[in-house]
Amino acid sequence: MDILKELENAERIGIAGHVRPDGDCVGACLGLWNYLKNACPEKTVCVYLEQPPQTFSFLKGYDQIDSTFQPVDPFDVFIALDSGDSERLGGARDLFFAAKKKLCFDHHLSNTGYADINVIRSDASSTCEVLFELFDRKYVDDAVAEAIYTGIVHDTGVFQYSCMSRDTFGIVGELIGYGFDAAAIISKTFYEKTYVQNQILGRALLESILLMDGKIIASCVDKRMMDFYGVTSEDLDGIVNQLLVTKGCEVAIFLYQTGNLEFKVSMRSKGKVNVSEVATYFGGGGHARAAGCNLTGTYRDVLNNLSGHIEKQLL
Ligand SMILES: [Mn+2]
Known part of the structure; x- marks a missing residue:
């Protein structure tokens, strides 16, 4: 699966995650958004999510998230992330189905395969891991790495759930080589409570x-x-x-x-x-x-x- 190849002929791309977005969902959406900004800056890329928790506002692109779900002209490609079925897309569901081509990246065992092309890896810790394995490292920068790292931290309960594999640890090792405060993400977004x-x-x-x-x-x-x-x-x-x-x-x-x-x-x-x-x-x-x-x-x-x-x- 070559993500960029699938998007080759697309001018307008939509991205959405599930309702009540969590760390993996927000990280995957913004990780992919930043990646596509780097890889194909000439394309229009829109991210749709219900208002994510304020704790994730440090991620680049957070202020670009559209939580209004206003109807627009059909997207050439729409990408669903971290959502096991299309209902989970909430307000973005109609935008997804209106698109000419529909992709889905996910790690939920229960995923129904509702897109044209589905990349479902239930062995992966997170949707962020699924995406990062497909990313061309040429277009990965600090912002992409930070978002992907945040998603993995959240879906693995800070690297402790059984979904943490040797591959996941390998990816985490690679990610912390980028320039962001890895320890602060854990304390500020995972453990801190009001x-x-x-x-x-x-x-x-x-x-x-x-x-x-x-x-x-x-x-x-x-x-x-x-x-x-x-x-x-x-x-x-x-x-x-x-x-x-x-x-x-x-x-x-x-x-x-x-x-x-x-x-x-x-x-x-x-x-x-x-x-x-x-x-x-x-x-x-x-x-x-x-x-x-x-x-x-x-x-x-x-x-x-x-x-x-x-x-x-x-x-
Ligand atoms: Mn997830």
Whole structure:
């Protein structure tokens, strides 16, 4: 797969990632945007994303991101990044399907292959890794490297998840040779929390419960709690990972309320349970160790449904 060859005849190129963009999504979109700026400055390249967290605003091109999704003339090529299905593209979905040629780069096991050309590598740590392996190093500069590095840091939980392969470490080694502050990216974008983010994390830990002899840990944050602390869904990122570090737990389930009897579910696994299977059964998706879905019902109903499926895998 030669990215630049696929774009040879294109004048206008669109790029988009998934709704509620995370580090890998933002890093992949801006890494590719900067790469194409270097490789083919004569082309028009537009990036579409829902407003990404402010913590990523140091990345070059952040201020170029279009979060309005206004209809425009069809793009010659549209590139979907880090999105397992076309619904995940949110506001950019129509722009994607209107394009003459559609490409997709992703690492989600559950990817449905919805583009004309799909590069899906579920063995890769991140979409950033998938892209970087295809980049011609001639056009990689500090800005490209910084964005790709940020994506890998986030999707590997700072190089610790099992998706970190020898290849990933090789890429990281190459990236830190460029000029950017690699340590600051980890502390500022991954570990740093606001005071209320820490408060809601503490609350979620306090109110967590154990199921199946402590093999499952679950917690839920409802609307009332979110209003009390004045937090948004973005402030809840990372809570599920903190639940999972609990000794003896195989799976962590974290829910937050999105509406009346509606919840967004995040699941993490230490390896024995494939949570992607569970999430996919309920209409969601993700990876073997990190997946999510949306469910309706009471907190108790949702937990019963999920734990039933997890239990089957643990027995
Ligand atoms: Mn990703």
